[in-house]
Amino acid sequence: MDKTPSEIIHANQAPEPVGLYPHARKVGNLLFLSGVGPREKGTSQIPGVTLDEAGAVVSYDIEAQCHSVFRNVRAILEEAGSAWENLVDVTVFLTNMKADFQTYNRLYAQYFQDCQPCRTTVEVNALPTPIAIELKCIATI
Incomplete structure (x- = not known):
């Protein structure tokens, strides 16, 4: 049985995953991104989110989160050898x-x-x- 080789991508410019999964995986000429949220690299900070002492969301700014999640997707695409223009499928999760x-x-x-x-x-x-938002993307390389 033929197995198509794949390459695991960990993007240095994107926020660290919150579990055991890569930022993306290359298979042939396709790039599959894991769910990408708006967190900022190197921190648990989420743009536009205010939390109370218990960690519950007090308020959030969906516009700030959208801009941030789109930046994070672009960073992963570019580090993986793809580009924003190569996106072919986007699944968006809103809360x-x-x-x-x-x-x-x-x-x-x-x-x-x-x-x-x-x-x-x-x-x-x-x-x-x-x-409040997460994207799951597929792109070509």
């Missing part, structure tokens, strides 16, 4: 579709105007850290 979809959709249109990958957007009850 509050009703409150955040309009802002997210407006920013998404700005960032993806030229490459227009396929997109699926779903609402989830929660994400592993106190974030």
